[in-house]
Ligand SMILES: Nc1nc2c(ncn2[C@@H]2O[C@H](COP(=O)(O)OP(=O)(O)OP(=O)(O)O)[C@@H](O)[C@H]2O)c(=O)[nH]1
């Protein structure tokens with residue numbers, strides 16, 4: 270399953286975002302380093318369910334909205350110069366190894382300094398926080414490479430030695446392939462076998478860019494002064510109010526409002542049951558949502574998955590006429606797959622044996638056979654025919 274991680278300086282709202290997105294427990298407090306051990310949970314990307322286009326009834330979506338699971342990790346805060354041991358250091362970055370993409374949460378309200386201490390709204394420029402995480406991650410990766418560099422350099426002198434493979438192996442668990450190493454080398458016009466120490470930091474920066482794509486999310490939008498919003502918007506920062514999302518999800522669970530994560534607005538279920546304080550709270554949230562086109566939480570998750578990671582949603586079925594499995598369950602599964610994936614890749618994702626025994630696939634929408642190397646599209650409903658049972 271795909272994994273996203275929430276990272277950034279302390280006290281910017283990572284755990285609030287995590288709690289809102291997963292509805293799992295996480296400690297939240299207005300001081301730095303509340304979170305030390307990471308929180309692991311399941312969040313969802315929201316997509317239009319294929320049942321809407323096929324005009325069939327399905328029991329896996331809510332009003333035609335399909336929520337597909339992704340892992341979400343909330344890690345300890347990181348401060349500038351963490352790689353030199355500041356704050357809690359960068360030991361916790363190891364938790365980012367398994368992440369496919371990072372949501373870099375910053376405090377758009379400017380109410381916390383670069384180390385996460387509360388300083389009052391507008392007293393810190395969050396634009397200064399945008400770049401530091403990429404740099405700290407670069408120095409973390411550099412720290413890993415540096416440990417092995419002398420050996421790698423020596424081995425590189427031996428004929429037939431693949432430096433690309435060896436470097437990829439050095440970054441175990443980071444999901445780096447030898448091709449990624451080659452891409453980074455090309456992007457920098459480097460020759461790794463002749464690389465000098467000073468080439469390594471830019472090389473690691475490139476490796477971080479390739480392996481951990483990052484979306485910067487300006488949280489606490491609800492408190493962000495106009496000037497800071499404008500400045501961050503110029504830097505293409507996505508906005509969110511995790512606190513609003515958390516309040517809405519709780520209110521929806523208590524049937525106070527009707528709200529689906531990712532909706533641009535909520536509706537009040539029973540106006541008469543609300544106290545004056547609740548009404549004022551909801552009015553404030555509604556105001557934020559009008560400006561942000563929602564609370565920004567679901568939108569950030571969706572952007573990470575569909576834009577940064579270029580994923581599509583594909584529905585495997587066993588009966589292409591009724592779009593269901595053998596038990597008659599319509600559109601039982603929705604898989605996130607990389608754009609460019611083929612029916613054969615889908616078969617492997619369903620089960621290794623199905624992949625190994627792959628014979629052909631049928632596009633359930635057109636009932637046409639499709640080739641093994643055909644490129645799947647978002648929303649495809651596919652029947653796999655395999656020699657494996
Ligand atoms: N106004 C506002 N406050 C928020 C929002 N999200 C979080 N907060 C507040 O910011 C403070 C820090 O929230 P946390 O979620 O604990 O932050 P964190 O980034 O996990 O902090 P560490 O674990 O210490 O790194 C708390 O007081 C939250 O209530 C938001 O969207 N708007």
Ligand SMILES: [Mg+2]
Pocket residue numbers: 283284285296297303304343
């Ligand atoms: Mg936290």
